[in-house]
Amino acid sequence: MNAPAPLLEARGLRKSFGSLVVTDSVDLVLEEGARHALIGPNGAGKTTLVNLLAGSLAPDAGALRLDGHDVTRFDAARRARAGVARTFQINQLFERLPVFDNVALAVAERNAAARSMWRALGSRPRIVRRTNELLDAFGLADVAGEPLGQLPYGRQRLVEIAIAIAIEPRVLLLDEPAAGVPSGETQVILDVVDGLDARIAVLIIEHDMDVVFRFAREITVLVDGRVYARGTPAQIAAHDGVNEVYLGARSPVLSDG
Numbered sequence: 001m002n003a004p005a006p007l008l009e010a011r012g013l014r015k016s017f018g019s020l021v022v023t024d025s026v027d028l029v030l031e032e033g034a035r036h037a038l039i040g041p042n043g044a045g046k047t048t049l050v051n052l053l054a055g056s057l058a059p060d061a062g063a064l065r066l067d068g069h070d071v072t073r074f075d076a077a078r079r080a081r082a083g084v085a086r087t088f089q090i091n092q093l094f095e096r097l098p099v100f101d102n103v104a105l106a107v108a109e110r111n112a113a114a115r116s117m118w119r120a121l122g123s124r125p126r127i128v129r130r131t132n133e134l135l136d137a138f139g140l141a142d143v144a145g146e147p148l149g150q151l152p153y154g155r156q157r158l159v160e161i162a163i164a165i166a167i168e169p170r171v172l173l174l175d176e177p178a179a180g181v182p183s184g185e186t187q188v189i190l191d192v193v194d195g196l197d198a199r200i201a202v203l204i205i206e207h208d209m210d211v212v213f214r215f216a217r218e219i220t221v222l223v224d225g226r227v228y229a230r231g232t233p234a235q236i237a238a239h240d241g242v243n244e245v246y247l248g249a250r251s252p253v254l255s256d257g
């Protein structure tokens with residue numbers, strides 16, 4: 001019998017912007033429960049690859065399968081419904097709405113109740129219960145009633161992650177979840193990432209190598225849009241070329257962490 005298909009499987013992904021090839025023949029496999037880090041220099045194509053996986057960008061070539069099903073032509077909304085979630089950009093959230101409503105909308109979407117939710121929110125105990133659970137889990141209960149836009153940036157990013165989790169994804173794509181967050185607030189974000197459900201496949205882009213090497217069980221190094229190296233943290237740390245092209249070159253960032 002054949003082995004079961006990987007949860008998410010990208011083959012030969014390719015994307016150009018004009019004459020600039022930003023994603024070049026990239027293969028990537030995420031199994032259930034994966035803890036995979038994507039690292040590489042600025043401009044290596046990490047965010048573009050996440051955009052291709054999430055469906056925010058369509059590839060010029062290559063294929064993406066989820067559970068063995070071809071989802072290459074699915075747009076981001078359809079991929080999210082199929083189980084591939086990414087953190088939303090802050091400006092896609094509703095800054096003037098309370099934190100509670102932002103999270104409840106995602107929960108309701110998951111429950112396919114979004115259309116009727118505005119009026120029915122109070123009478124939908126399941127949505128309210130799940131929203132409160134998430135707010136508790138993310139330490140956001142005390143700001144549930146505050147407009148999202150008035151929260152400190154670090155807590156806004158927590159809301160983003162809570163929303164991504166609310167749709168109960170099987171694959172979660174995190175593009176620098178702690179970027180721009182004051183250093184005093186990054187730990188709570190990293191704790192949340194560390195505490196994610198063990199079954200979710202997580203792909204994280206992160207420049208802080210302390211975080212990467214603590215979190216990841218597999219690391220892909222992207223350079224100029226290509227997979228330059230891939231392996232366990234120990235293999236990547238011992239990889240001469242990676243140290244030269246990336247880790248060495250980024251020592252100021254390394255000493256940041």
Ligand SMILES: Nc1ncnc2c1ncn2[C@@H]1O[C@H](COP(=O)(O)OP(=O)(O)OP(=O)(O)O)[C@@H](O)[C@H]1O
Nearest residue numbers: 017018020022040041042043044045046047048049
């Ligand atoms: N929409 C676009 N149009 C044109 N060029 C783009 C576009 N998006 C990204 N690029 C270019 O593609 C390359 C890869 O960008 P990408 O944002 O994927 O890199 P990255 O690895 O995420 O970098 P960083 O570490 O700085 O976040 C860069 O040269 C960038 O300027």
Ligand SMILES: [Mg+2]
Nearest residue numbers: 046047048175
């Ligand atoms: Mg990026």
